[in-house]
Amino acid sequence: MTVSMDENSKIQMLSAASKDKKAATDRSLIEKYHLGPLALHTGLVLSCVTYAVGGAYLFLAIERPEEMKRRERAILEFQDLKDQFVGNISFRLDPERNLEIYTKKLMYFLEDAHNAHTFEHFIVQTGIPKDMWTFSSALVFTTTTVIPVGYGYIFPVSAYGRICLVAYALLGIPLTLVTMADTGKFAAQLVTRWFGENMAIPAAIFVCLLFAYPLIVGYILCSTSNITFLDSVYFSLTSIFTIGFGDLTVRLFLKLQLSFAGFQPDMNVIHMVVFLAVGVILVTITLDIVAAEMIDRVHYMGRHVGKAKQLAGKMFQLAQSLNMKQGLVSGVGQLHALARFGMLVGKDDVEKEVTEDGVIAFSPDVMDGLDFVDTLSIYSRRSRHSAGNSARNLFLS
Template sequence: MTVSLVEENAKIQMLSAASKDKKSTTERSLIEKYHLGPLALHTGLVVSCVTYAVGGAYLFLSIERPEEMKRRAKAIFKFQELKDQFLGNLSSLQPETDRILETYTKKLMYMLEDAHNAHAFEHFIIPNGVPKDMWSFSSALVFTTTTVIPVGYGYIFPVSAYGRICLVAYALLGIPLTLVTMADTGKFAAQLVTRWFGENMAIPAAIFVCLLFAYPLVVGWILCSTSSITFLDSVYFSLTSIFTIGFGDLTPDMNVIHMVVFLAVGVILVTITLDIVAAEMIDRVHYMGRHVGKAKQLAGKMFQLAQSLNMKQGLVSGVGQLHALARFGMLVGKDDVEKTVPEDGVIAFSPDVMDGLDFVDNLSIYSRRSRHSAGNSARNLFLS
């Protein structure tokens, strides 16, 4: 009875282990089939980047909002004091009105150079001003997004010492994270395009270049239709934003979510285009380099072959010349030469056998080997 219970428990354990193995195998096959592993990695990077931007917005809002309230109250007090001083001087000293007005204008312009003072004057001092906080969640989110992308419009910025220290640490960690996320997303999209079009990257490169030129135009038209800036300024703002230049000289009326999406899509599009176009250009450069290398190798081999042929020809020529000189010497040394004495007394000789004389530049000693006998004295002398 005990043995049967033990066997049943063993069978149950074996069946459970087999079912677990089958389940894990099925899960692995699903992950491999639908590429869930890389997809989870890409999604995790995007979620981490978005979370980092949102968390940074809350962080800087909590740091800079109290500082903004202090600076706003101080700015309102200064503007009111300057106004009262101007009105008092204007009523007491009528002849010096021009000088008083000039002094008031200079002080006012000097105060407006500060961003918090200018914001307080625009929204809380002038009669038609609409009260508006400089640091809100939407503006803080634009600040963190343009910091980590990085565009850096400069619409708002931290003024407290603690906020600036946090910004340094935040940017040191956030900029690499965002750049890696953008590059990874662009690489993933480029791989999808490569699988769709195959090895030919010229077509997707042309498509993305056209999209890169069309994107600022479309966004510019939307901004021109929904805000007060012109179409040219809208296109200018779009280009300086997606290429992470961000001068901050234009402030279009744009929803913060639309702003973030516009920047993210634009920067990713630039990354994909540069990735595909650079890959195509590098491939073409490598193609040309490989062919140039092959051409150099072929030219080197041909040059070596030409040198080898020249060396062999020179050696044959030298051997032929030596044979000719040897034959010439043997012919000169014969006893049957006719010596003549000319009228000037100079003795000259002329070999009586001219048919057997080979000239120095004649290589026929090898080509006419069959016509000469094996016992030729000059060749036997040279070859012996």
Template structure:
């Protein structure tokens, strides 16, 4: 639209006018069309400019809407998973936290009751002037066994610690951050097993929470892994392009010429429209990324927890592979959210590795299996006769079974042929085709014909080279 206004102004310059003003002819006469165009030039220019600006704004708004439609489902999936995890953590906290304080206090009271009973028994023996060593040993052993059994149950089931027993105080295990950590380990199927819900309501909530949370979280992690894999493929593709560009600059290589027939050229097909092969990320690169991230977790956890680097690396690897033995557990609540972020991103990276490497090997296995299945229909020549390989193998097995314990037998003149490939002579370009006329096939001293095959339609065409 703007170029029409520019043409009108240029026309006025030719007849003697300037920008924004009108001019007259050399004889002083005016044309009606020129006067009308001159009077409305400014208005139409402003109108066209505002119209084009509106179209540009509309196109930008449409592009933003399309981008929002693409990104909102993924962002919404992440927020939905986070909200579901927070709701589950709140439910676990409301069920388990009050019960934890009550059960811990009850266990501490029982421990101190056992201690008082032991002391009372010893005092009774002393008051009775009992000097028999066996009696003292029997009573002390009985009380010690009862005490040790009760302490073991309190430590194993109710997560009491020695400091709590010594100071007769309770330390909160089911804090809200611990509840979030437990919810994440449930939906990611890591399952450390420490802590665990004890109440019936908490266990029922865990069943329902896992029933819907595990599929939702696995889909979210798979979506994040796909996002990372696509960006890694994009980065690796750019790396290959830069590497190829630098190699061509150094070696001064020219791009290989692709022959295209005239019909394909008329259709708009160019030699640059070649099929692009899918970028295959090397397995070593993907595994290196996973191991580097695991090592990063080892460094991180060795600073956050009182663990060595090897212990931290071991915990990181067990967590990234969702094994989760539960022998090692982060205890510092102030760094719990940082650890959770590391775990979620690590699971996405693990999914990315499976997506990039595992799929390639699965395709190779399927390809190998199909080739083995195709081998059943392969042919073999034995003694001048063509037989199927499957039939030949069956006959060999039958003959071997009849021969019993013989170590081996020899079959002469046995070879398996692959697919029949027609022999194409190297001088095929000199062979005349049936659709060639005499003029096109003649070769003179001044010109020669060179036959080529089209890159796209594979049709034969000739190119004449003049001497």
């Protein structure tokens, strides 16, 4: 019994060790081939695709019955207009007036998109009978909602469909934008590893690709439809930059999105979705790489501008010190010159009188007209030595 327990414990220990070794091997493989980030990127892309496909089925289930109701209503309304027109003719009313009234009512009837679609495909029967809400059109609708482009070719008309659209867009647009940004960043990292630190070459390559992509797609659309090359390029640019005016969308879809029984093949919706996704990702990658390169250049210039500012400050301080030194030297020279000039003047022009005790008195010639002795003291001294002089005689003299 003890031997069997020891054997079981050994088996358990060996199995645990093998599991740990296998887990360590798996972790090393994941770290070696960077499978973790790749799995994250793949999961984001798959979640985005699943969200678009699931949304297509959801809106198809909501809007298809509403389209059937509106189609029956449109057919009955057009039949009433036609009966009124024929009845007015039978009553011999003014034919021109009758035709004018009928035309106005018909134009008002065709302002509704569903009525116009019903009139074109189910009443006049010049085109191929086709539903508006199919899986292909619903997939294009959900894709252009979450990217977001918003062509406006097809849209929900029921209350439930519009409520679901608001909730669907609130969740789908951030998910798609995060997926696009993550894919663009992942591609930019691969390009950075390939080219190294020099990002000028990949930036130029992606800018050229960004300009060439709408031209290539425009040529393909122009070759497979009746729209012009300029309109095709215009449609491509407004799509990949998520502008989506929708002015060419209806015409393009009506010419490309026909059934296989018609004169033209059905538009491949997968191609349309791939075109939008690749275009938006290309724009994201280009902006990421070009913006990184520009920011690096700006930082480089900023660092060198700071160094140049410091160098200019030092040069300014050096110039100030040189100017001060030169000024001091010139000032000292001027003082020496003035001193020498004063000594010469003192030798030639100044008259010196030597008194008995050897004191030299200086009397400037320019002040000969001024009295250097107080006259009042002279008068007061005379009054003391002259007995007959009074103050009145002193002031009158």
